[in-house]
Amino acid sequence: MGQPGQVAVSQPWKYARYWLLVIGLLCFSTLSTPRLGFVRSLTSSPESEFPDLPQHCAAIPPIPASALEARRNTLAKRLHDLGAAAYIAEPSSSAAYYFNVSEEHWHLSERPLLFIVTPSVSDATGDITANVSILTPKFEAARAKLLPLSPSAYIQWAEEDDPFAVLSAALGLPTNATAYVDANARLFVADGLQRALPHARIRTPPPQIVEIRERKTDEEIAILACANEATLLAIRATHKRMRIGMRESEARDLVARALAAVGLQRAGCLTLFGENAALPHGSGTDRALHKEDFALFDCTGQLHGYWSDVTRTLALPASRIPDAHLAIWHHVHAAQALARAAIAPGALTSHPDTAARAHLAQAGYAQYFTHRLGHGIGLNVHESPYLRGVPETQATPILPGHTFSDEPGVYIERKVGVRLEDCVVVQHGAAHATFLTAGVGGAARSPWEP
Known part of the structure; x- marks a missing residue:
């Protein structure tokens, strides 16, 4: 009972009153504190928060089924030319390239699910086409048949079977066959095949096979270009909404929403302020942005399975960047331009790295450029070939269709880090x-114009 003159309140309602008060305070705090954003997330979407960011890539189609078939037939022809009996892959980016099946469709376990291409030669025409089989656990066969692929055969293995012996018997591989196991496959797959075929040559694919995926088609280049353009647009939209005093976590959440608004999937951004950017892959400390600080954003996002990779080191209108740090930014910018000019058909993959490194060395920053210049990009953010300063005997030629990141950087620990990154494509006939x-302006123009 309450005190005389008061209305009696039952115990449940008394506690409910306290909880309502707490919820009300939380809602008020969320509305008045930019770092929390809980109420905003209930009342707005990334699209409404970024009206200046349309779905940039809505008109770009995915890779059609006919292109996937052409890829497999090209692979079969290369296998035939090399005298190889089969190419074998697990769910991975390589399987996505040839079969439209990645780890998102089928998560890896101790039970192998394998995709196999064997070359088939027509008796009538001599044409070489791909014969596709799927090795599947027997109890998973019904699920395997739901994958977006129509193989020639489903090869099923029971729990008591050796799956690799079942595979070799079903394919009728000769005892001395050469079979290529994709480099993304786990070691036990290659080991199991070697045990099942002790006299066979089980190898990772040679350059003639790897090159198929490395050299992008016009369809792939269109997807990659739009993904990278969209990523840069999201960074620019974020830049407009930043303020001195905001924290790394706030900026990271802001750019993530921008990347979602522009229509990219699985997107994210390494976000580092000030001296934190001196660690190229640092996780940050959630420090606040000061007027003297650069902000570094290294962002990736996915479109139809293909990745973007764009980095900007930028300043705000209210920033007061030290002259020494501005000089570093401009040297990195110049190194990026020199590297792009060196990424030319016929040049070696070591040459662009050398060009960027030579400029930074002349400026006195050689010791602070601590990683390779760039990497290939496609269905993986990082894939071959790589732009790095290896001896020329270890480098490979740059060819039309190659796509790379061009990302020089200077990292002076506990002081400053600057990296600028745009991906590039090598096209036929281009110098x-x-x-x-390039479709949205290309490289940064200044720290204030990313």
């Missing part, structure tokens, strides 16, 4: 590579 971000 040097073109930025994949």
Whole structure:
């Protein structure tokens, strides 16, 4: 009972009153505190928060089924030319390239699910086409048949079977066959095949096979270009909404919403302020942005399975960047331009790295450029070939269809880090590579114009 003159309140309602008060305070705090954003997330979407970011790539189609079939037939022809009996892959980016099946469709376990291409030669025409089989656990066969692929055969293995012996018997592989196991496959797959075929040559694919995926088609280049353009647009939209004093976590959440608004999937951004950017892959400390700080954003996102990779080191209108740090930014910018000019058909993959590194060395920053210049990009953010300063005997030629990141950087620990990154494509007849971000302006113009 309450005190005389008061209305009696039952115990449940008394506690409910307290909880309502707490919820009300939380809602008020969320509305008045930018770092929390809980109420905003209930009342707005990334699209409404970024009206200046349309679905940039809505008109870009995915890779059609006919292109996947052409890829498999090209693979079969290369296998035949090399005298190889089969190419074998697990669910991975390589399987996505040839079969439209990645780890998102089928998560890896101790029970192998394998995709196999064997070359088939027509008796009538001599044409070489791909014969596709799927090795599946027997109890998973019904699920395997739901995958977006129509193979020639489903090869099923029971729990008591050796799956690799079942595979070799079903394919009728000769005892001395050469079979290529994709480099993304786990070691036990290659080991199991070697045990099942002790006299066979089980190898990772040679350059003639790897090159098929490395050299992008016009359809792939269109997807990659739009993904990289969209990523840069999201960074620019974020830049407009930043303020001195905001924290790394706030900026990271802001750019993530921008990447979602522009229509990219699985997107994210390494976000580092000030001296934190001196660690190229640092996780940050959630420090606040000061007027003297650069902000570094290294962002990726996915479109139809293909990745973007764009980095900007930028300043705000209210920033007061030290002259020494501005000089570093401009040297990195110049190194990026020199590297792009060196990414040319016929040049070696070591040459662009050398060009960027030579400029930074002349400026006195050689010791602070601590990673390779770039990497291939496609169905993986990082894939071969790589732009790095290896001896020329270890480098490979740059060819039309190659796509790379061009990302020089300077990292002075506990002081400053600057990296600028745009991906490029090497096209037929071009003197040097073109930025994949060229459609929206390409490389940064200044720290204030990313």
